[in-house]
Amino acid sequence: MPSLELGRLRIDVIPCGEFRLDGGAMFGQVPKVRWTTFVPADANNRIVMGTNALLVRGPNFVLLVESGCGTRWTPDELAFFGIGSPRGLLDGLAKLNVRPEDVTHVTCSHLHFDHGGGLLTGVGNSSPTEGDLTFAKAEHLLNEAEYAAALGPPEFQKASYRGPYARIADRGRLRPMRGVADVLPGVRIRHTGGHTDGHQVVVLGEGSEKAAFFGDLIPTTWHLPPAYTMAYDLHPQEVLTKKREILDEAAAGGWTGFFYHDPDPRPARLKRDGKRFVAERIGAA
Numbered sequence: 001m002p003s004l005e006l007g008r009l010r011i012d013v014i015p016c017g018e019f020r021l022d023g024g025a026m027f028g029q030v031p032k033v034r035w036t037t038f039v040p041a042d043a044n045n046r047i048v049m050g051t052n053a054l055l056v057r058g059p060n061f062v063l064l065v066e067s068g069c070g071t072r073w074t075p076d077e078l079a080f081f082g083i084g085s086p087r088g089l090l091d092g093l094a095k096l097n098v099r100p101e102d103v104t105h106v107t108c109s110h111l112h113f114d115h116g117g118g119l120l121t122g123v124g125n126s127s128p129t130e131g132d133l134t135f136a137k138a139e140h141l142l143n144e145a146e147y148a149a150a151l152g153p154p155e156f157q158k159a160s161y162r163g164p165y166a167r168i169a170d171r172g173r174l175r176p177m178r179g180v181a182d183v184l185p186g187v188r189i190r191h192t193g194g195h196t197d198g199h200q201v202v203v204l205g206e207g208s209e210k211a212a213f214f215g216d217l218i219p220t221t222w223h224l225p226p227a228y229t230m231a232y233d234l235h236p237q238e239v240l241t242k243k244r245e246i247l248d249e250a251a252a253g254g255w256t257g258f259f260y261h262d263p264d265p266r267p268a269r270l271k272r273d274g275k276r277f278v279a280e281r282i283g284a285a
Contacts, residue, residue: 001092002266002283004256007206009186013258014053014092015265016068017085019114020046025231026219038222046082049220051114052265053089054213054258055096056204061184062098063105064135065202065213066260067118072126072162089118090134100135107141107177107189109215109260110196111150112160120167133167140168141183143191144176146198156234157196192217192246194239195232201246211256211267217243219261221268224277247277256282 002013023045027035039047054065068089069081078086085091093100108116119140122131149157150165168174177183177200180190186206192199195216202213216232217239218224226244229236250257250270257270257279268279 001095004211004267004282006204006209006211006256007186008058009204009206010057011204011211011258011267012055012057012096013265013267014055014089014096016051016053016066016092016118017083017088018048018050018263019069019084020044020082021049023047027222028229028231028233028236030228035222048082048263049114049261050259050263050265051088052258052260052262053092053118054202055093055098056187058187059185061104062102063107063184063187064103064138065106066108066115066215067106067134069114070117070120070122070134070162072117072120072122072124072131074124086123101137103135103138105141105184106135106138107183107200107202108146109201109213109217110146110199111142111165112196112216113162115215115260116150116165117162120164131164131167133171133173136171136173138173139175140173141175141177141189142168143198143200144178146196146200147174147176149196149198160232190246192238192242194235194242195230196234208253210250210253211258212246212250213258213260214246215260217246218257218259220259221262221264221279224279251277 004011023041051068056063071086120131153161188203204211226240229239251272256267266281
């Protein structure tokens with residue numbers, strides 16, 4: 001699993017397993033004749049997506065960023081989405097000798113099923129009210145607007161959220177986020193909106209060297225062009241604006257980027273090549 005030392009922080013990427021989504025939806029207004037030049041689609045027009053969570057260990061904390069699709073899936077649903085490793089997150093933590101009860105903090109960019117699904121226990125045909133917290137001792141650092149949407153999704157998004165997220169507040173484990181907050185040493189959470197109203201990114205590092213986990217603001221390195229937005233984005237123009245803003249900052253500072261949905265889990269150094277943003281992978285393929 002790829003890893004990075006950043007000052008007092010150790011960052012490990014945990015590939016939680018691949019799944020598949022419609023390629024056209026992932027690239028929005030980008031024509032298929034364009035996006036198929038760099039990513040192949042299967043017979044059902046689906047492309048392979050990664051789910052690359054982060055484990056961030058610092059002074060007196062163990063932070064999990066994102067949680068994968070989780071285990072609350074029927075066999076038919078696993079086949080429909082091509083979900084290959086429902087237990088990928090827990091298996092990845094075990095390889096790092098980290099138990100669920102060792103995790104002190106959890107955050108998610110947002111709570112769509114492929115990002116927040118692993119926060120809750122349950123398998124197969126679990127009812128929408130069945131299940132508990134996977135990380136029962138962890139403080140859950142979730143944007144307040146996003147959490148409200150997960151509890152009562154707007155009609156357009158109902159299929160994207162799979163509860164019971166109310167368990168987090170019921171167990172006293174919710175810490176609502178808003179705006180920008182320094183939540184732990186070297187960990188800053190920044191609200192961006194765009195993909196969802198409550199979407200947030202995580203910036204890591206205490207000194208001049210920084211890393212950023214982009215969530216679905218920039219889900220893969222293929223989405224580095226600011227205009228490459230998704231059909232899943234609630235506010236595409238807001239995504240474009242926020243993406244350009246954070247990429248300008250990242251390229252100027254030589255930040256490292258983590259791309260949650262990229263099939264290649266390795267982080268990448270962000271740079272400019274003329275007017276384009278580019279990502280140079282760190283570590284062996």
